[in-house]
């Protein structure tokens with residue numbers, strides 16, 4: 569048996585040597601593609617989410633196991649992130665602090681080799697990308713329980729950045745501490761939103777433990793490191809980044825809580841065939857104006873996946889609508905619908921065509 573085991577381990581070592589050799593061969597191709605992209609456009613975004621999604625989809629479809637298909641995405645996410653970093657850091661600004669769900673959404677999209685820049689406000693995320701200090705920005709846009717993030721919508725009114733992609737991130741809270749032993753916990757600490765989202769669980773399972781509010785889930789995680797009797801309600805990423813143990817995972821009261829994030833860039837991404845387009849427009853103040861506006865989408869067979877309105881902040885009672893439709897702006901039916909609508913609006917701006925989250 570032990571002979572068999574060491575034989576299998578030798579075999580694994582040989583396979584790993586081969587995987588490593590191939591990763592290096594692969595990296596050389598990535599570097600070469602990067603060079604060609606820069607030759608065509610000196611400020612091209614090297615990160616191409618459409619191609620990355622296609623690579624993962626192709627591999628998942630042909631996988632016969634026993635390696636689990638769910639493992640392919642994270643493995644390739646990191647392979648692509650690491651090889652892309654050879655061409656210089658992919659700088660990603662996001663609404664901080666570290667270990668929040670925005671940070672997790674970033675990791676899901678760009679992997680752990682990107683250079684992350686946590687900033688204090690949604691406005692700062694936009695300005696980091698506008699000034700070219702970051703190649704990409706990541707901001708929350710809507711949450712399944714709390715609705716749309718108005719501040720992000722408002723930023724598009726004055727910004728010329730494009731939507732480069734979207735990320736759907738599950739919001740799931742865990743109870744963490746230094747030792748992971750529940751009996752040691754004398755105090756629970758977290759951001760007020762996380763505490764509110766776990767209220768029932770805390771009342772049922774830890775009714776006598778005092779709960780205190782701090783500025784962020786990351787701060788709560790830091791407190792755990794300073795004091796072993798403190799537990800934090802925080803993300804899985806916080807457990808990893810701060811080296812904490814999980815006392816109990818998934819303690820949120822609503823188990824179906826997702827936040828959608830937008831990736832911002834100065835450039836448009838490649839078309840994929842599974843894209844969506846976001847538009848911002850304002851309409852003339854007259855009876856039936858909104859009905860008139862939406863008709864071209866239906867008549868061109870385009871499905872509208874979202875509509876939100878916000879006061880324009882320019883004139884009282886003037887509203888701006890944010891509309892998401894299926895399809896890419898280079899598709900005929902989208903182009904025609906947008907042309908029709910432009911004639912009916914006071915103003916209209918395409919915020920971007922980008923791959924729909926898969």
Ligand SMILES: C=C(O[C@@H]1C=C(C(=O)O)C=C[C@H]1O)C(=O)O
Pocket residue numbers: 597598601602614615616617619620623647648649651652
């Ligand atoms: C190599 C490319 O550039 C980047 C690296 C990729 C990879 O490692 O396969 C895929 C897409 C891009 O983010 C490419 O566009 O093909």
